Amino acid sequence: MQSRPVFLNMLQIRLPIPGIMSILHRASGVLMVLLTALLVWLLDQSLSGEEGYALVAGFFGSIIGKLSLFIFLWMLMHHLFAGIRYLLLDIDVGIEKIPARYSALAVMVAAPLVAALLVGVM
Amino acid sequence: MGRKAQGLWAWALQRITAVYLGIFTLYLLAMFIFSPPTGLVDWQQWAGSPLNSLGIMLFFLATLFHSWIGIRDFLIDYIPMLGIRVTMLSLFAFGLLAIGLWVLKIMIMVML
Secondary structure: OOOOOOOOOOOOOOHHHHHHHHOOOOHHHHHHHHEEEEEEEHHHHHHEEEHHHHHHHHHOHHHHHHHHHHHHHHHHHHHHHHHHHHHHHOOOOOOOOOHHHHHHHHHHHHHHHHHHHHHHHH | OOHHOOOOHHHHHHHHHHHHHHHHHHHHHHHHOOOOOOOOOHHHHHHOOOOHHHHHHHHHHHHHHHHHHHHHHHHHOOOOOHHHHHHHHHHHHHHHHHHHHHHHHHHHHHHH
């Protein structure tokens, strides 16, 4: 049987904005699953005693800690906002093409902004 | 669940857990912004209090199910080879269970 043609050249495929938002929603989800063990370890350390608490508090007070927190919160906010958009789509809110593109863009813009705001006030 | 609705439990559970995770995340963020822990004892008391400890444990339980369903979708979509996919599903299943038990241990210790 002849093999069918495929087009998987990532550099040439042009996704619409909802598509980009969607694949980032998936990527952020997978990355967060892989980070879960690290997060639980931080929780463990912070509750274990003065040393552990100081370690965690010190990390999040450092520049690298705040940068890491920003990146993590960006992933979390993107995943959360995109998820809310999907729940709304599930009940047929915003399913027309133009509103869907705008809401996808809103998710992508809001996520890093809210993440930066959160790091700023925490 | 009938044969015609088999994928439905995953679809529904993913969304139900998502709602709880979203709400509890907002609660956590609000706490860290408006009344962050002042030290170890304050943090332990907050985390070990009856309602918060329950909320945290439910949060991780919801995370386990939400993560599992999400990762399963990911593996089904991108890993067509049965042997590798089953292996990875098993690794993630054990990993998530281990994380769940670890959280349970942490929370029991802090509630004592």
